[in-house]
Amino acid sequence: MAFLEVEDLKVHFPVKGGIFGRTVDHIRAVDGVSFSLEKGKTYGLVGESGSGKTTTGRAIIGLNRATAGKITYNGHDITNLKKADLDVRKEIQMIFQDPYSSLNPKKRVLDIIAEPLRNYEKLSKQEEKKRVLELLELVGLSSESITKYPHQFSGGQRQRIGVARAIALKPKLIIADEPVSALDVSVQAQVLNFMEDIQEALGLTYIFIGHDLGVIRHMCDDIGIMYKGRYVEEGTVDDIFDNPQHIYTKRLVAAIPDINPENRREQIYYRQEVQKEYEQSYDDYFGDDGLAYGLKPISETHLVALPEKG
Amino acid sequence: MNEKLLEIKNLKTSFRIEDQYYAAVDDVSLTVNENEVLAIVGESGCGKSALAFSLMRLHNRAKIEGDILFKGDDVTNYSAGQVNKLRGNEMSMIFQDPLTALNPLMKIGDQIGEVLLLHKGKFSNLNRKQKAISLLDKVGIARPEHVYEQFPHELSGGMRQRVVIAIAIANDPEVLIADEPTTALDATIQSQILDLLNELKENMNAGIILITHDLGVVAEMADRVAVMYAGQIVEVADVHALFGMPQHPYTRSLLSSVPNAESVDSKLHVIQGIVPSLKNLTREGCRFRSRIPWIDESVHEKSPELHEISPNHFVRCTCYKNFYFPDEKKEDKRHGIS
Amino acid sequence: MNHMWKFSVRRMLIIIPQLLLLSLLVFLMAQAMPGDALTGQINPDLDPQEMQEQREELGLNDPWHIKYADWITSAVRGDLGQSFQFKMPASELIWNRMVNSFWLGVATLIITYLLAIPLGITSGRFNDSLLDSSITGYTYIGFATPIFIFALVMLWIFGYQLGWFPTSGSVAPGSDPGTFEYIVSKINHLLLPAISLGLITTVNTVQYLRSEIIDTKQKDFIITARAKGASESRVYNRHIFRNSLLPIAAFFGFEITGLIGGTVFVERIFGYPGMGDLFIQSVLLRDYTVVTSVVLLFGLASILGALISDIILSLVDPRIRIK
Numbered sequence: 001m002a003f004l005e006v007e008d009l010k011v012h013f014p015v016k017g018g019i020f021g022r023t024v025d026h027i028r029a030v031d032g033v034s035f036s037l038e039k040g041k042t043y044g045l046v047g048e049s050g051s052g053k054t055t056t057g058r059a060i061i062g063l064n065r066a067t068a069g070k071i072t073y074n075g076h077d078i079t080n081l082k083k084a085d086l087d088v089r090k091e092i093q094m095i096f097q098d099p100y101s102s103l104n105p106k107k108r109v110l111d112i113i114a115e116p117l118r119n120y121e122k123l124s125k126q127e128e129k130k131r132v133l134e135l136l137e138l139v140g141l142s143s144e145s146i147t148k149y150p151h152q153f154s155g156g157q158r159q160r161i162g163v164a165r166a167i168a169l170k171p172k173l174i175i176a177d178e179p180v181s182a183l184d185v186s187v188q189a190q191v192l193n194f195m196e197d198i199q200e201a202l203g204l205t206y207i208f209i210g211h212d213l214g215v216i217r218h219m220c221d222d223i224g225i226m227y228k229g230r231y232v233e234e235g236t237v238d239d240i241f242d243n244p245q246h247i248y249t250k251r252l253v254a255a256i257p258d259i260n261p262e263n264r265r266e267q268i269y270y271r272q273e274v275q276k277e278y279e280q281s282y283d284d285y286f287g288d289d290g291l292a293y294g295l296k297p298i299s300e301t302h303l304v305a306l307p308e309k310g
Numbered sequence: 311m312n313e314k315l316l317e318i319k320n321l322k323t324s325f326r327i328e329d330q331y332y333a334a335v336d337d338v339s340l341t342v343n344e345n346e347v348l349a350i351v352g353e354s355g356c357g358k359s360a361l362a363f364s365l366m367r368l369h370n371r372a373k374i375e376g377d378i379l380f381k382g383d384d385v386t387n388y389s390a391g392q393v394n395k396l397r398g399n400e401m402s403m404i405f406q407d408p409l410t411a412l413n414p415l416m417k418i419g420d421q422i423g424e425v426l427l428l429h430k431g432k433f434s435n436l437n438r439k440q441k442a443i444s445l446l447d448k449v450g451i452a453r454p455e456h457v458y459e460q461f462p463h464e465l466s467g468g469m470r471q472r473v474v475i476a477i478a479i480a481n482d483p484e485v486l487i488a489d490e491p492t493t494a495l496d497a498t499i500q501s502q503i504l505d506l507l508n509e510l511k512e513n514m515n516a517g518i519i520l521i522t523h524d525l526g527v528v529a530e531m532a533d534r535v536a537v538m539y540a541g542q543i544v545e546v547a548d549v550h551a552l553f554g555m556p557q558h559p560y561t562r563s564l565l566s567s568v569p570n571a572e573s574v575d576s577k578l579h580v581i582q583g584i585v586p587s588l589k590n591l592t593r594e595g596c597r598f599r600s601r602i603p604w605i606d607e608s609v610h611e612k613s614p615e616l617h618e619i620s621p622n623h624f625v626r627c628t629c630y631k632n633f634y635f636p637d638e639k640k641e642d643k644r645h646g647i648s
Numbered sequence: 649m650n651h652m653w654k655f656s657v658r659r660m661l662i663i664i665p666q667l668l669l670l671s672l673l674v675f676l677m678a679q680a681m682p683g684d685a686l687t688g689q690i691n692p693d694l695d696p697q698e699m700q701e702q703r704e705e706l707g708l709n710d711p712w713h714i715k716y717a718d719w720i721t722s723a724v725r726g727d728l729g730q731s732f733q734f735k736m737p738a739s740e741l742i743w744n745r746m747v748n749s750f751w752l753g754v755a756t757l758i759i760t761y762l763l764a765i766p767l768g769i770t771s772g773r774f775n776d777s778l779l780d781s782s783i784t785g786y787t788y789i790g791f792a793t794p795i796f797i798f799a800l801v802m803l804w805i806f807g808y809q810l811g812w813f814p815t816s817g818s819v820a821p822g823s824d825p826g827t828f829e830y831i832v833s834k835i836n837h838l839l840l841p842a843i844s845l846g847l848i849t850t851v852n853t854v855q856y857l858r859s860e861i862i863d864t865k866q867k868d869f870i871i872t873a874r875a876k877g878a879s880e881s882r883v884y885n886r887h888i889f890r891n892s893l894l895p896i897a898a899f900f901g902f903e904i905t906g907l908i909g910g911t912v913f914v915e916r917i918f919g920y921p922g923m924g925d926l927f928i929q930s931v932l933l934r935d936y937t938v939v940t941s942v943v944l945l946f947g948l949a950s951i952l953g954a955l956i957s958d959i960i961l962s963l964v965d966p967r968i969r970i971k
């Protein structure tokens with residue numbers, strides 16, 4: 001039994017239009033996504049912006065309603081969870097992309113971190129403060145931070161506050177939505193290392209959403225590549241980086257800038273080859289509607305969205 | 311040797327904060343040659359944009375000292391009229407955020423037309439339109455006639471950045487300053503924009519200043535690299551030398567904090583602390599010292615200067631010889647040069 | 649263009665519920681007044697007993713929805729009931745006044761914008777200069793000064809002391825409509841009330857424009873414009889002012905609503921025979937039919953003002969035009 005299992009998840013948003021603002025169409029933000037992940041591992045969700053990564057994450061923790069499909073967490077069906085099953089919900093938390101806007105600027109750090117505690121646990125003021133101090137220590141912030149406001153912290157520190165809030169309820173699964181995209185490399189390194197440390201210390205499982213494949217490669221065990229609400233490829237880190245099969249994955253991999261200037265020529269050449277292949281074989285990889293086909297296994301761990309062979 | 315296009319000499323840009331001036335760019339000297347990409351890297355807050363804005367004279371309330379020679383002419387003495395003739399014409403700029411860089415109420419065509427009108431007044435309206443459409447085509451926009459009539463909000467971020475580039479190259483500038491041109495874009499779009507810049511460089515013979523905090527972008531694009539920390543240049547070198555034999559502790563720290571194929575099983579290097587704000591920056595002695603506290607105080611220089619340690623490779627201060635990462639042994643601290 | 653149409657049609661459809669709500673509110677208000685405010689056929693000063701008898705006689709005790717429907721249908725036809733005090737149709741009484749108020753409104757708006765645009769632009773462009781401080785100072789005074797006191801002072805100085813302007817009425821008695829003298833006299837009469845009102849109402853727009861300009865000045869696309877080599881004056885004229893004037897267009901509707909409040913005082917003080925003057929007069933005379941009608945028309949003007957604003961905005965802002 002997988003730790004988290006997402007089966008054929010669909011999240012469609014209505015598009016209002018016409019004179020009376022009726023629903024005239026749907027945005028298929030997530031359109032049939034399935035994956036499962038193992039406890040203690042990090043699962044990467046990759047794709048360009050608008051491909052449905054955030055929506056998938058939000059559907060898992062119940063912030064977006066699933067239009068169809070099933071999400072099973074640790075044996076419980078948590079699809080469109082009701083308030084009654086709060087116990088399960090507090091085991092799954094989310095870290096948001098932008099450390100500058102995801103924290104309420106008018107609240108003190110104490111109130112920000114204590115918010116989930118107040119929602120789920122009845123603690124006395126003293127106990128609450130003690131817990132918050134423990135959390136701050138865990139994320140490497142000083143105890144004076146407790147009375148400060150978010151603007152008094154740097155980007156990396158704010159992201160740590162976001163992490164402290166997310167781990168306050170001792171979650172088992174954390175969905176990190178581009179947690180380092182807004183940060184400088186040096187700060188990014190700090191947050192990534194730190195996420196690895198607490199993963200080990202607390203036995204966490206991560207869904208790591210990102211578009212920087214360098215970071216994804218560093219962090220993840222398994223990866224799913226999304227395009228327009230669907231999966232185009234799924235596999236282990238090695239499957240994806242060393243043996244990409246779908247043309248879209250190849251483009252993503254080719255787009256990673258190589259940190260070694262000696263490889264510059266090959267890199268440009270590789271990218272041009274991929275671009276050529278993309279232009280020539282686009283129709284082989286996408287259906288008439290421009291969407292990806294269903295996934296077919298090509299090895300035990302590696303799945304690719306390819307058409308049924310005629 | 312290519313012609314020197316831009317010579318920056320002892321440039322100092324200071325902002326006034328509470329009745330006192332603080333330098334965000336502090337004694338920077340650099341040259342940009344024809345047909346060359348000079349990358350400027352550093353964490354955010356190091357003064358890269360402040361430098362770029364100084365070159366274009368876009369600051370409205372800053373004190374600027376030092377010289378900026380464009381083909382031998384000091385532009386710091388230019389009148390407003392002369393500056394306007396230079397901007398968008400011989401020297402132009404690409405900005406970081408394509409979503410806000412265009413006027414939301416003006417047609418794309420008019421925004422490109424404006425920069426042509428300003429410098430190529432003799433064009434007829436028809437000529438101008440044709441030129442604008444050919445520019446859109448040149449930056450890889452499909453259906454340029456259609457896009458000419460559109461407004462910015464109708465285009466994606468990548469398309470808008472192409473429009474910003476079209477504006478910048480409209481008058482075949484000799485110096486092109488790109489301030490984090492791909493930071494706000496997706497990886498695939500980023501690589502397309504970088505390819506576009508490379509292609510333009512081949513055909514333009516211009517000198518390009520590429521500002522970025524992404525070392526991958528530097529490795530792919532730059533001919534020479536200047537590493538900037540807290541308003542100062544700490545290392546300048548040919549791109550191969552910089553990545554192959556980085557010397558300054560800041561350069562080395564930056565490089566080792568980037569996740570890459572080799573880093574998968576190891577921890578990334580974390581640069582302790584943050585870039586100090588202008589007010590909190592200690593200006594005496596070495597500015598990077600507080601972020602490598604494990605290095606013994608005795609090795610720091612009093613006032614570190616740029617030294618040429620090998621031809622065209624400059625490093626600020628000599629104590630790079632003494633630098634090591636905390637997890638390295640002090641004895642085997644340096645590879646390569648002794 | 650198609651989208652523009654859709655927007656306009658959708659926007660116009662919104663006024664249907666607005667009109668319905670307005671008419672219901674006015675109807676309820678009229679019901680609460682003594683006598684019969686809808687038709688104006690009953691003396692509101694009668695004692696309740698007699699009033700009741702008269703109502704029976706005139707058939708005014710129908711259920712409310714029938715009365716509402718009757719009132720609406722006749723109002724749409726232009727019949728707003730009888731003025732009890734003047735014994736004439738309220739619509740006739742109102743018509744001339746409405747024309748007067750309309751011109752006063754137009755004159756005030758012109759003065760408002762004539763003042764607001766240069767002042768707002770100067771203040772925004774040179775913010776934190778001495779000039780800006782003086783303009784901002786003026787707006788603070790404008791905010792703090794009650795319109796009726798200001799109008800009285802203006803009347804006293806320019807009307808009575810200096811004698812530059814007539815002190816009441818909307819036209820010199822005895823001039824023939826249509827002649828040149830008539831038009832000049834009309835303008836002469838509305839100038840002082842319009843200036844008095846304009847000087848006060850403009851401060852809102854000045855402040856609004858100022859903050860729009862200060863805001864727009866810091867936008868990234870302004871840096872792009874400078875980097876293109878545009879001169880300061882071009883940057884201001886082509887980019888900053890154009891983009892800041894847009895929200896002012898949207899403000900136009902509120903301006904109309906604000907004006908209505910202002911005219912009530914100003915017309916009264918200047919004895920200018922407009923709707924506002926009529927409103928106060930009718931309240932004092934307990935001429936409830938007229939009060940009801942005037943309120944209805946004021947409400948209509950506000951709704952139309954908001955509609956015009958939105959349509960102007962959609963015409964000038966491509967982001968709305970195209971959506």
Ligand SMILES: Nc1ncnc2c1ncn2[C@@H]1O[C@H](COP(=O)(O)OP(=O)(O)O)[C@@H](O)[C@H]1O
Pocket residue numbers: 013014027028029047048049050051052053054055056
């Ligand atoms: N609440 C919403 N209402 C309507 N559309 C939405 C909503 N949230 C997301 N979308 C749309 O769904 C698509 C996927 O968005 P998202 O999941 O945020 O992508 P990603 O995180 O991969 O960038 C986008 O086209 C986005 O505009």
Ligand SMILES: Nc1ncnc2c1ncn2[C@@H]1O[C@H](COP(=O)(O)OP(=O)(O)O)[C@@H](O)[C@H]1O
Pocket residue numbers: 325326327334352353354355356357358359360361586587588
């Ligand atoms: N107009 C300004 N007034 C005051 N301080 C400024 C101004 N612009 C930039 N700074 C400060 O100067 C330093 C360098 O900023 P910047 O050049 O934007 O850095 P970078 O582009 O390298 O991220 C920062 O500390 C920043 O806060």
Ligand code: SF4
Pocket residue numbers: 559595596597598599602609610611614626627628629630632633
């Ligand atoms: S060793 Fe040199 S460069 Fe490094 S911190 Fe000391 S003075 Fe600065």
Ligand SMILES: [Mg+2]
Pocket residue numbers: 050053054055177
């Ligand atoms: Mg997202």
Ligand SMILES: [Mg+2]
Pocket residue numbers: 358359360489490
């Ligand atoms: Mg910058």
